[in-house]
Amino acid sequence: MDNFLPSELLARLEEIGEADIVVGIPSYNNARTVSHVVRAVYAGLTKYFPEYKTIIVNSDGGSKDGTREAVLGTELDTDSLLIVSHPVHPVQRISTPYHGLPGKGSAFRTIFALARHAKAKACVVVDADLRSITPQWIELLAKPVLEREFDFIAPYYLRHKYDGTITNGIIYPMTRALFGKRVRQPIGGDFGFSGRLAARYLEKDVWETDVARFGVDIWMTVTAIAEGFQVGQSYLGAKLHDAKDPGADLTSMFRQVVGSVFGLMETYQNVWQGLKSSEPVPMFGFPFEVGVEPISVNVERMIQAFSQGVSDLREIYQGFLAPQTLEALGNCAQQPHGQFHLQDEVWVHLIYEFAAAWQQHTFDRDHLLQSLVPLYLGRTASFVIEMRESSAAEVEQRIERLCTVFESEKPYLLERWVAEVGKEMTHAKSI
Amino acid sequence: MQSLYDRAFLEPFHRLAEELSRVTPVVMIVLVVVLVGAILAWITRRVVHRLLVLIRFDRIVAHTGLARTLESTRIFRSPAEFGARVVAGLVWLLIALLALSAADTRMTQELVTRFINYLPDLVTAAVVLLLGTVVSKFLARSTLLAAVNAQWAGARALAGGVRILVMSLAVVVALEQLRIGRTALLVSFAILFAGVVMAGAIAFGFGARDLAREWLRTKLKPRAPEEEEEVFRHL
Numbered sequence: 001m002d003n004f005l006p007s008e009l010l011a012r013l014e015e016i017g018e019a020d021i022v023v024g025i026p027s028y029n030n031a032r033t034v035s036h037v038v039r040a041v042y043a044g045l046t047k048y049f050p051e052y053k054t055i056i057v058n059s060d061g062g063s064k065d066g067t068r069e070a071v072l073g074t075e076l077d078t079d080s081l082l083i084v085s086h087p088v089h090p091v092q093r094i095s096t097p098y099h100g101l102p103g104k105g106s107a108f109r110t111i112f113a114l115a116r117h118a119k120a121k122a123c124v125v126v127d128a129d130l131r132s133i134t135p136q137w138i139e140l141l142a143k144p145v146l147e148r149e150f151d152f153i154a155p156y157y158l159r160h161k162y163d164g165t166i167t168n169g170i171i172y173p174m175t176r177a178l179f180g181k182r183v184r185q186p187i188g189g190d191f192g193f194s195g196r197l198a199a200r201y202l203e204k205d206v207w208e209t210d211v212a213r214f215g216v217d218i219w220m221t222v223t224a225i226a227e228g229f230q231v232g233q234s235y236l237g238a239k240l241h242d243a244k245d246p247g248a249d250l251t252s253m254f255r256q257v258v259g260s261v262f263g264l265m266e267t268y269q270n271v272w273q274g275l276k277s278s279e280p281v282p283m284f285g286f287p288f289e290v291g292v293e294p295i296s297v298n299v300e301r302m303i304q305a306f307s308q309g310v311s312d313l314r315e316i317y318q319g320f321l322a323p324q325t326l327e328a329l330g331n332c333a334q335q336p337h338g339q340f341h342l343q344d345e346v347w348v349h350l351i352y353e354f355a356a357a358w359q360q361h362t363f364d365r366d367h368l369l370q371s372l373v374p375l376y377l378g379r380t381a382s383f384v385i386e387m388r389e390s391s392a393a394e395v396e397q398r399i400e401r402l403c404t405v406f407e408s409e410k411p412y413l414l415e416r417w418v419a420e421v422g423k424e425m426t427h428a429k430s431i
Numbered sequence: 432m433q434s435l436y437d438r439a440f441l442e443p444f445h446r447l448a449e450e451l452s453r454v455t456p457v458v459m460i461v462l463v464v465v466l467v468g469a470i471l472a473w474i475t476r477r478v479v480h481r482l483l484v485l486i487r488f489d490r491i492v493a494h495t496g497l498a499r500t501l502e503s504t505r506i507f508r509s510p511a512e513f514g515a516r517v518v519a520g521l522v523w524l525l526i527a528l529l530a531l532s533a534a535d536t537r538m539t540q541e542l543v544t545r546f547i548n549y550l551p552d553l554v555t556a557a558v559v560l561l562l563g564t565v566v567s568k569f570l571a572r573s574t575l576l577a578a579v580n581a582q583w584a585g586a587r588a589l590a591g592g593v594r595i596l597v598m599s600l601a602v603v604v605a606l607e608q609l610r611i612g613r614t615a616l617l618v619s620f621a622i623l624f625a626g627v628v629m630a631g632a633i634a635f636g637f638g639a640r641d642l643a644r645e646w647l648r649t650k651l652k653p654r655a656p657e658e659e660e661e662v663f664r665h666l
Contacts, residue, residue: 251580305582312579312586316572361490364569370576 005113009096016092019118020052021045021142024111025071026104027128028061033242034128035074038093041126042076044138045091049146057114058095058128059107067128071095103213103256104189105206108220112198122146123198126190132240133190140234140285141192151229153192154183154221156283157239160295161387161395165380166257168399170351171218174261177406178272179225182280183233187217187257190236197229214253215260222261226268235285240293254376255369262358262369273414278407302381303340307333309374316371320357325349332378342382344405349412350375356416460533468526472519480515488514556605563601567594592627599623 005013023041027034038056045054058071072095094114100106108125115123122145124138144150167187175186201220206212211219224231265272310317310333317326328346335341354372358365387395483489492510528546531539571594578586603620607613 301582305580308582308586309579312575316575364572367572367576370580373580 004099005110005117006096006099009094009110009114010117012094013114013117016055016118018053018120019055019092020121021049021054021146022111022115022118022120022123023054023056023138023142024108024114024123024125025056025058025128026061026107026111026125027058027063027067027071028104028107029063029065029067030128030242031063031065031067031070032129033131034058034067035070037126037128037130037133038071038074039076040130040133040135041124041138042074042091042093044135047135048139049142052146053089055092055094055114055118055120057111058093059098059110060095061102061104061107062097068095068097100207101212103216105210105212105214105216105219108216109202109207109212112202115195115198116202120195120198122192122194124190124192127241129242130190130240131242132238134237137190137236140236141190144232144234144282144284145192145194148232149230150192150232150282151194151197152221152224152231153284154231154233154281155185155188155190155239156233156235156285157185157188158237158290158392159239160293161390161392162295162297162384163239165383166254166376169347169376169379169383169402170258171261172399173348173403173406174351175218175222175225176278176403177410178265178275179222179268180272180275180278181225181231182278182403183221183225183231185233186221188239189217191217191220192234193220193224194229197224200227200229209263210256210260214256215263218257218260219264222264222268226264226271232282232284235283235287237288238290251370251373254373255366258372259358259365259369262355262365265355266359269417273417276410278403297380297384299340299381299384300337302377302384303337305374306378306381309371309378313371313374316363316367320360320362320368321353322349325353329375338385340378340382340385342379344402345409347379347402348405348409351406352409352413352416355413359417457534461530464526464530464533468523468529472522472526475522476515476519479518480511483511483514552608552610556608559601559605559608563598563605567597567601570594570597592631596624596627 023045025034025037025041030037038058041056045052045056058068060068060071072093076091076093096110098107098110100109111123111125122142124141126133126137126141141153141155144153164185167185171187172184176182201223204211204223206219209215221231310329314326317329321329325346328343329350332340332342332346354368357363358368362368363371383398387398390398488511489509528543531543571590574593575586575590578589583589599620603616606616
């Protein structure tokens with residue numbers, strides 16, 4: 001079953017035997033930050049889980065900047081850490097290249113398999129480019145799983161108001177409207193989950209799709225929610241990461257994440273079609289105010305991208321967007337840049353129309369998702385302009401308002417979803 | 432001695448009657464073949480359409496982008512209808528060949544033989560054209576999306592150019608297969624292709640000197656860290 005694991009890794013696992021907690025760190029060219037992450041994870045395990053057998057595994061995508069060497073060379077000197085209790089078992093550390101499609105999802109798959117092999121009770125995954133990770137993150141992500149029988153713990157961070165615009169503008173509102181759980185950072189990337197959920201993930205045949213890449217985060221979250229696993233979230237404080245996201249090209253990243261959401265809508269349509277509202281999920285940790293780093297955004301360039309998209313891709317949009325949506329986009333593109341604004345209702349309808357078109361294969365799915373990128377940039381620009389003077393709390397309220405529009409307009413999605421199927425049937429009868 | 436009446440009227444009338452008696456069965460057979468063929472083609476169209484709907488042919492074709500082309504012609508309502516009509520057309524072709532064979536004259540036989548010999552080339556050319564249409568549309572759209580997402584000003588022109596180029600290539604290959612104006616076509620295509628490349632190069636050189644310089648500069652010179660535009664995370 002775990003035949004994709006390298007033989008040397010399996011041999012090392014045989015040596016180690018079983019473990020209670022597995023912490024996975026997927027990496028690709030993160031030599032600058034990975035040592036810090038490994039140290040924080042190690043400190044977290046030894047401080048909060050001294051009685052447990054633990055493994056730290058680095059699943060690397062073939063880094064060329066010495067990431068693996070940095071992981072293995074990180075000095076885990078407990079003298080420099082304030083740890084009251086002493087670990088009963090030594091923390092095992094593994095760095096292994098993963099197999100399969102290059103991407104974060106494939107790295108996770110290796111971690112899931114390793115967790116299953118080690119019969120782990122809890123797993124935690126954290127990004128290798130984190131600068132704000134603290135030992136407490138490990139406690140907050142693993143403890144609800146180990147002690148409260150939760151299956152999936154998503155992160156809850158404080159982020160800059162312009163940070164995570166795919167999350168704020170599409171993924172969070174959609175996950176919430178569709179699957180009824182208010183998981184604020186569904187693609188946060190740092191999760192805690194139970195061994196049985198890891199085993200469930202491994203049963204799925206998704207490792208040749210976008211889930212093997214950036215789609216893995218949303219896939220994990222939605223699978224856990226839609227399949228009825230116990231879901232919670234933990235307050236982790238600020239999320240600061242390495243400025244440069246290696247290999248992160250917006251179009252492909254966007255395509256993988258949003259495409260995965262649309263794919264999950266298809267997989268779990270029987271689940272979301274019956275849900276009419278959303279509810280909060282249990283929160284762990286103690287919320288506190290933290291400062292976040294300033295972020296510069298080139299709004300002008302985003303508006304230009306939007307206007308060009310609306311003009312040059314009109315023929316594509318005409319194939320599946322409602323005439324009123326198309327008209328609203330056209331009007332929006334005519335606005336002076338200083339007053340640029342894309343209304344929530346237009347944005348929500350647009351996303352739902354794209355989802356329905358994706359379901360119906362109206363176009364090649366890759367092309368469809370690529371054609372959404374300029375519109376997303378327009379929406380982002382609109383959000384940035386609107387929120388320029390707003391505080392973090394006001395921004396959060398604004399996102400909440402967008403979420404309610406996604407929820408209230410869900411019947412429109414259902415209508416499109418069914419209407420598109422109906423259209424095909426009409427064709428069949430018309431001859 | 433035959434009378435004028437016999438020679439002027441009776442003999443031609445007999446000859447006509449003889450000819451008619453010889454031709455009438457053939458015409459009747461041809462008419463029956465056409466009639467049966469028409470019914471067969473109609474049934475085939477209905478059956479094929481139902482089958483294509485059942486296997487969700489429209490969805491499969493939607494991947495290729497051909498569906499929009501078909502819809503834009505305003506002749507076919509859906510790819511399934513197009514497929515059904517193509518198959519019905521092939522049945523009609525078969526009927527026509529059968530009818531010609533039934534006529535059993537030297538000319539019709541020769542026509543049928545020549546057509547049958549030409550059929551593989553015709554089918555190959557049709558497939559090449561169909562593939563050319565699909566591939567050119569797909570590549571043009573890929574180019575358009577990539578160019579728009581890279582914010583290139585001439586995205587539509589570039590996509591149009593790609594489409595024309597791929598389609599021209601398909602037409603040349605199809606005509607080559609049909610053995611129509613081989614040399615002239617190849618020469619024309621080579622001239623056209625070279626012309627397009629040269630025009631593009633000149634236009635880029637003269638019309639967009641600054642752009643060319645900037646492009647080369649950014650491609651050849653490694654980017655300094657301070658040039659990175661923004662620290663902005665989408666996920």
